[in-house]
Amino acid sequence: MRLFCPVSHCPNHRPEEGSRWYDAHGSYLSCGEIVQRYRCRRCGRTFSKRTLSIDYWSHRPFDYHQLITLFVSGFSLRGLSRYFSTTVKTVQNRFGRLARAILPALSEVQRRVELSESLVADGLENFFVSQDFPNNIHLLLGKQSQYVYGLNYALMRRKGRKTEKQKRRCERLYRRVDFTRHTITGGFTELIEQIKRLGPGAEPLRLYTDEKQEYLRAIEKDGEMRERMKEGSFAHVRISSRAPRTRSNDLFSANYLDREIRKDLPEYHRETVCFGRNVGNGLERLCVYVYHHNFVKRYRIGVAAERRTHAEVAGLSKAEVRRIRQKITEERQFIEDGQVVAGSFFDQLWRRTIPTPLKEAPDYLPRFAVV
Numbered sequence: 001m002r003l004f005c006p007v008s009h010c011p012n013h014r015p016e017e018g019s020r021w022y023d024a025h026g027s028y029l030s031c032g033e034i035v036q037r038y039r040c041r042r043c044g045r046t047f048s049k050r051t052l053s054i055d056y057w058s059h060r061p062f063d064y065h066q067l068i069t070l071f072v073s074g075f076s077l078r079g080l081s082r083y084f085s086t087t088v089k090t091v092q093n094r095f096g097r098l099a100r101a102i103l104p105a106l107s108e109v110q111r112r113v114e115l116s117e118s119l120v121a122d123g124l125e126n127f128f129v130s131q132d133f134p135n136n137i138h139l140l141l142g143k144q145s146q147y148v149y150g151l152n153y154a155l156m157r158r159k160g161r162k163t164e165k166q167k168r169r170c171e172r173l174y175r176r177v178d179f180t181r182h183t184i185t186g187g188f189t190e191l192i193e194q195i196k197r198l199g200p201g202a203e204p205l206r207l208y209t210d211e212k213q214e215y216l217r218a219i220e221k222d223g224e225m226r227e228r229m230k231e232g233s234f235a236h237v238r239i240s241s242r243a244p245r246t247r248s249n250d251l252f253s254a255n256y257l258d259r260e261i262r263k264d265l266p267e268y269h270r271e272t273v274c275f276g277r278n279v280g281n282g283l284e285r286l287c288v289y290v291y292h293h294n295f296v297k298r299y300r301i302g303v304a305a306e307r308r309t310h311a312e313v314a315g316l317s318k319a320e321v322r323r324i325r326q327k328i329t330e331e332r333q334f335i336e337d338g339q340v341v342a343g344s345f346f347d348q349l350w351r352r353t354i355p356t357p358l359k360e361a362p363d364y365l366p367r368f369a370v371v
């Protein structure tokens, strides 16, 4: 494991290759193992390999590969806690650790990928807390690769026919919830920022969506996108959601991932009792699913010769994918590194500032997420 000073503003946070920037500083016993401690020569901060590990501040080692495999194969949170003989809280804690490594990896790909395909954006409708609080999880995918380039979350009011009793309940509950913070238009506006981070891409860059008015509004409001549309380097293509959902549908990659999530994760099954109780936790788990989809799962399962992951089809090299996979299940990431864009959805999710409806107290930010 590469050593560096955990203090993000210390010059030794990114030490020079081969320089002797730390001293050995005794050792301590942790989880039955003797761990060597080091001390940074510049700022004096002491640290060990555990400080820099995904298992920082934890006492129970976890097989992260197994956790991820079981999760994407349909284990619920409670099922996982039974399997690992631990509490639901501990399992969720590990999802939180993984998500904080996945968000910087997704950001890095957004910055570095050479986009060579069209994009598809769509909202996956589900709910956290109760069916009175449906949401739209926006997913931004590659049209060919089905790689998930970006995602975010919007909160909605319950639609459709309601009984008088339901109407009164919703009215009462909605008074306690701020619906202006994560609207569909707001979410889509943020998704456009994520598209801009992907660079110019193939000319012209095509974005396929369904006919939701909010999407149109968000694009029309964006000066840069309007300009790009005028000069012909960006096109927004709207597809009717009534069109048959076949392989030849231009929204296929979004429809495909929607279906996969819906069948793989119990909290996305129809009429589920496994729904998420906390928005931040639910989105952290979804990040883990997206990670597996992007970097682990094979692009085509039925084709024996096809060994590439969705990330490789999107243009990443095998070595890059291997490095990302190793980083995510082993290394602790530091948000102060500026790895995710400040104020972006990824940043909000990292800092746990996305509110859960009806939950008044702010979310607790675990120790491993701060320095």
Ligand SMILES: [Zn+2]
Residues within 6 Å of the ligand: 005, 006, 007, 010, 011, 012, 013, 040, 041, 042, 043, 044, 045
């Ligand atoms: Zn230092």
